[in-house]
Amino acid sequence: MKIVTLTVLSTLLALAGCATVPPPPPAGLAIDRTLSARGQSDRVKYVIIHYTVSDTPRSVKILTTQDVSAHYLVTDADQPTVYSLVDESRQSNHAGYSNWKIYNQLNAASIGIEIVNPGYKDTPEGRAWYPFKPAQIDQLVLLLKDIVKRHNIRPENILGHNEIAPQRKLDPGPLFPWKRLADEGLITWPExxxxxxxxxxxxxxxxxxxxxxxxxxxxxxxxxxxxxxxxxxxxxxxxxxxxxxxxxxxxxxxxxxxxxxxxxxSPLPVLPAAPVAVPAGVETAPVE
Known part of the structure; x- marks a missing residue:
């Protein structure tokens, strides 16, 4: 088992270093990159959070050898590792059939983050959900803050897989600490x-x-x-x-x-600015 795990982790490390680098243009083609169009925007507009429904070795195997993928994987070790599996400039296959506001098929406009977590199990007493480890959430918060800063992600655009696919998905489930993300200033929250x-x-x-x-x-x-x-x-x-x-x-x-x-x-009302008191004897002129 150690040999298999080490092999998988070696593969992950190699994949993590494979950032997208534009190839040189073919001979005879000259591309001038000194201009930049105003009408453009970042590919990344959303972040979608998932759980893997499996342990770390199986999650690694699925996300690196099958069609399903994610940009990042957060392991469940005592000191979690965050693996980069797909470069952010590229699309990963994590969202599937999905909708949010005017967007559908959110793979093309999002970053997918998988967290190693079994999900749930059905018992005679009812459905039991597995909690996330605090260390996982600590790493997730740091990762999200980095992504938000680089891509200017709006707070309402950090979502769970179940939100963009409510008829077929449950992850990240009811034990995912969304309130922690709100307290960190990452998502909106009803006051x-x-x-x-x-x-x-x-x-x-x-x-x-x-x-x-x-x-x-x-x-x-x-x-x-x-x-x-x-x-x-x-x-x-x-x-x-x-x-x-x-x-x-x-x-x-x-x-x-x-x-x-x-x-x-319902957004909070914007109150008018309070008038500025002018000391007696000071003349003011209208601002043009």
Whole structure:
């Protein structure tokens, strides 16, 4: 087993050093690179977080020898290693069929991060989820901050695999510490006092299903807009709850879920600037 593991890790180290370098132009072709167009943007607009549903050796084998891949892999060792498997300038096959806001097939516009974690197991007492190791999250936070800085990723664009594929994916699951990422300034989070202020109103009168569908779509989720509480809508509600209210994520569109959605989609009002006091006897002139 040691020989297999060492071989796999050697392969990873070799892959990690394979950054994309533009080849020289063929003989006879002269390319002038002194100009740069204004109309361009970074390929990377999203970061998608996954769990691997396997241990480190098997995760390494799958992500390096099969069609599925990821830009980064965070191991589950006591001192986790972060492996770079695909250069950020290139597309990795981690998202699959996916949708978020105006984007679909998010492989082309995202960086994928896999975290070694078994996911869950079904027991007679119910589904048991595996926690993430604190050291893994520490490394993930450092990695995300680096990616965000280099690609100017917006806080609402760091997502879980289940958010972009709510009908078929569960990762990173309810034990992924999204609140830690919010505390680090990496993602947006509904302010608790504003949620508490809105909760009584929704407890008295719950919005209809179309309101939930419309507001979930405003956040970014791909959800039917039919006014019918079908299985697809329940799945999306459950994914939203998994992230923002992991204590209960049964997919029921209740008052607390409505309050969370309301706050998340209602920006704080911008107050007018206070007038500047001018000392007596000082003349001011209008600014042209």
């Amino acid at each position: 608790p006092s504003r949620v508490a202020a809105r909760l009584p109103g929704y407890q008295q009168q719950l919005p209809d299903i179309f309101w939930f569908q419309r507001t979930l779509a405003q956040v970014g989720y791909a959800v039917p807009q039919t006014g019918v509480f079908d299985t697809a809508t329940r799945n999306v509600v459950a994914v939203f709850q998994t992230k923002y209210r992991p204590a209960l994520f049964d997919g029921t569109p209740d008052a607390e879920t409505a309050a969370l959605l309301d706050v998340l989609t």
